[in-house]
Amino acid sequence: MIDLKMLIYDIILASYIIISVLIFVPPVLLSITSSDPGYLSLSDSIHTFFSPLCHQLPWRSIFLNDIKMPVCARCTSIYIATALGLLFFRLKGFGTKEFKMNWILFGLLFVPTGIDGVTQLFGLRESTNELRIIAGFPYGLGYALLMVWALPFIWALLELIWDIVSRKDDKTVNGVVKRLKDMVWPIK
Template sequence: MNSNEKRQATNKQHLTWLKLMHLGKSCGCHQISSRSFFYKNYQFPICARCTGILIGQFIIAPMCLFFGFNHLILNVIFVGIMAIDGIVQYIKLLQSNNIRRLITGLLGGFAIMSLTVYLSTIVWNVILDFIP
């Protein structure tokens, strides 16, 4: 690969990264660099907590569909842990780190998707009860 091809490949990677950053911002992530992971000098398009939420949602979605998971108390605890970490950090009582943000995001994402699937199932069953 000559230098011109390398430059074009780098420009293409940079443009892709810019599009992903725009997508992350439009999804509501603050994208603060100190609260984000980096890969090959490129910041993730979403922060560590949002990364955890997204991963948690992708992990639990198939599990809910195939095995079911509707432990309401556990889901509330998981969301509460994520919320407490965010609030404590926001009021500057305790500084969080990216690993903690990722873990609390995983718990929160897991719980949010689990609750979403559970509540969607209830709504779907209620709708089906009205169909003759």
């Protein structure tokens, strides 16, 4: 029998792996041959795909063999770290496991990107691509942690809704409510 929760998790994981690989396709293909119209078209399509997701500013992007990657340095790091984090969690058996979110760790994973982005936004300094890569990596891991926690949480919420709609007994409903509370509430 198919475990629907794990299938959904695997689809999300595969999507992030594909996105991470797509980031490297234009510079690799165009390094092989920059004159092939098919390669140019594919590269343009990938840049267009990522355009709503990233500003793609050249001075904030990585260039491989003098070819601009389709997302900025920070987004590159975030996508790769998210894919690696999801893969790590999958190998550790998460995706269907319910667990209490460590909100402190979760928040700390976003701090480097927050500091880098806010100090740059307010003109206190200009970030470098190296710093964007370093700061983006924990953000991607935090995003992976959020997804691996959220999937079972959403599943439990749907279970609660189903139990209420189908008029299950109070013991069953209260059991699901307790599981949800255990996943969210930071204090025992």
